[in-house]
Amino acid sequence: MKDKLVMIIGCGIAGPALAIALKRAGINSAIYEEHDGPYDFGLLSLTPNTFNALDILDVSARVLENGFEVDGVNFYSSDGKMTGRVGSTAEMKKRYGSGSFMIKRMQLNKILCDKAESQGIKIEWGKKLKNIENSENEKIMAHFEDGTKAESDLLIGCDGIHSVTHTIVMPDFPKPTYTGTVLVGGIIEDTMQTSLAPDTYHMTIGKNLHFGNFVEKSGEKLWWIYVPFPENSIKNKPKESWDKWMKKILALTLDDHQTVKKSIEMTKETLLYLPIYNIPHLSTWHKGSVCLMGDAAHAISPHAGQGATMAIEDSIVLAKCLRDIQDTKKAFASFEQIRKKRIEKVVKIAQQLGDIFTMTNPVKKWFRNKVTIPLFIKRGLKPGDWIYSYKVDWDEKIK
Ligand SMILES: Cc1cc2nc3c(=O)[nH]c(=O)nc-3n(C[C@H](O)[C@H](O)[C@H](O)COP(=O)(O)OP(=O)(O)OC[C@H]3O[C@@H](n4cnc5c(N)ncnc54)[C@H](O)[C@@H]3O)c2cc1C
Numbered sequence: 001m002k003d004k005l006v007m008i009i010g011c012g013i014a015g016p017a018l019a020i021a022l023k024r025a026g027i028n029s030a031i032y033e034e035h036d037g038p039y040d041f042g043l044l045s046l047t048p049n050t051f052n053a054l055d056i057l058d059v060s061a062r063v064l065e066n067g068f069e070v071d072g073v074n075f076y077s078s079d080g081k082m083t084g085r086v087g088s089t090a091e092m093k094k095r096y097g098s099g100s101f102m103i104k105r106m107q108l109n110k111i112l113c114d115k116a117e118s119q120g121i122k123i124e125w126g127k128k129l130k131n132i133e134n135s136e137n138e139k140i141m142a143h144f145e146d147g148t149k150a151e152s153d154l155l156i157g158c159d160g161i162h163s164v165t166h167t168i169v170m171p172d173f174p175k176p177t178y179t180g181t182v183l184v185g186g187i188i189e190d191t192m193q194t195s196l197a198p199d200t201y202h203m204t205i206g207k208n209l210h211f212g213n214f215v216e217k218s219g220e221k222l223w224w225i226y227v228p229f230p231e232n233s234i235k236n237k238p239k240e241s242w243d244k245w246m247k248k249i250l251a252l253t254l255d256d257h258q259t260v261k262k263s264i265e266m267t268k269e270t271l272l273y274l275p276i277y278n279i280p281h282l283s284t285w286h287k288g289s290v291c292l293m294g295d296a297a298h299a300i301s302p303h304a305g306q307g308a309t310m311a312i313e314d315s316i317v318l319a320k321c322l323r324d325i326q327d328t329k330k331a332f333a334s335f336e337q338i339r340k341k342r343i344e345k346v347v348k349i350a351q352q353l354g355d356i357f358t359m360t361n362p363v364k365k366w367f368r369n370k371v372t373i374p375l376f377i378k379r380g381l382k383p384g385d386w387i388y389s390y391k392v393d394w395d396e397k398i399k
Pocket residue numbers: 009010011012013014015032033034035042043044045046127128129130158159160161162163164165183274275276293294295296300301302305306307308309310311
């Protein structure tokens with residue numbers, strides 16, 4: 001494998017993480033990304049298993065410097081009464097050795113890109129994959145929208161939830177499905193007075209919607225909410241009709257406590273407008289010399305806060321498989337076999353959390369508020385042990 005070149009499509013989270021892991025395994029790669037450079041979109045939460053994986057890529061220290069700690073989640077009922085608290089930093093550190101963090105997605109992307117480039121990995125920006133074909137000598141030829149092309153031995157689709165690689169290589173396989181919910185968020189005016197503790201997630205299980213607040217140590221205040229929205233209207237972004245959106249969200253949060261309403265009313269900048277998609281189970285992640293990973297293979301709805309982490313874990317396992325197994329198809333099959341069970345468990349949990357937080361049936365909501373959420377708080381971190389304590393052993397050989 002060491003004399004082969006791997007082409008990586010997409011330079012989000014999975015793409016540069018894979019390139020770094022491959023380099024550590026002694027395998028060369030080049031990345032092709034449709035954007036002209038790193039681009040902004042929201043925040044990512046990082047958990048102890050993220051750092052176990054980032055340690056192998058040797059970027060944990062920079063991520064810690066650029067992120068901010070999250071000291072647990074405080075839950076509130078719609079009248080503002082605090083109903084419980086889960087996952088303080090002290091508890092996380094005691095259980096898993098590190099706490100939870102948040103980082104701007106663009107920051108994480110830049111850290112990974114810097115690391116890749118410092119190791120001589122080429123990132124070609126402004127290259128949107130259009131087609132893939134087998135060229136002579138069993139190589140792969142990728143064609144880009146700008147008319148250029150590139151050749152390699154293997155191609156890995158790290159091109160996210162609406163993966164073009166997936167569409168080209170597996171056209172009959174299921175496409176992402178819209179969950180019926182858009183995540184909307186904003187930055188609050190500095191003048192808003194608040195007693196919310198900094199560096200803590202504040203989650204209100206509102207009368208209709210699930211609402212989040214976060215106050216950064218720097219003083220920046222954020223909010224976000226999951227809003228049900230019909231699929232045929234999701235292109236109607238708040239930047240084009242923000243007033244209409246604000247009225248809709250305010251109407252849905254009318255009976256919730258003051259901080260919810262004040263946060264929305266005092267929005268100085270909209271930060272997020274993200275329709276949420278899932279990728280249903282794909283029967284396989286690879287075909288011939290092409291493999292999918294990260295969101296392209298298994299998009300996870302954001303309720304578990306694990307999508308980026310799963311992409312980083314994938315990158316390490318795939319690099320190990322390509323390092324230890326000479327036959328490409330067998331290496332891809334091993335990668336899928338090692339990762340699929342864990343990923344599908346996380347996908348299921350994220351879907352269950354999404355259903356809990358976005359349910360509309362009044363009887364189900366009553367049961368959720370009285371039974372499900374209190375039980376969730378009471379059980380604390382323990383049910384998440386298998387997610388947060390996961391660690392790939394880089395030195396262990398894959399057979
Ligand atoms: C609202 C929301 C909140 C989230 N919150 C969290 C969180 O808190 N924690 C967490 O771990 N995860 C979170 N996630 C999930 C996380 O963002 C993704 O799982 C993660 O970004 C997946 O990484 P990826 O590299 O597979 O895909 P992406 O990050 O989407 O990167 C794909 C890249 O491929 C490029 N690309 C696409 N098509 C082409 C093409 N044809 N040619 C070339 N390049 C192409 C794209 O421009 C992009 O740069 C959230 C997701 C959403 C939607």
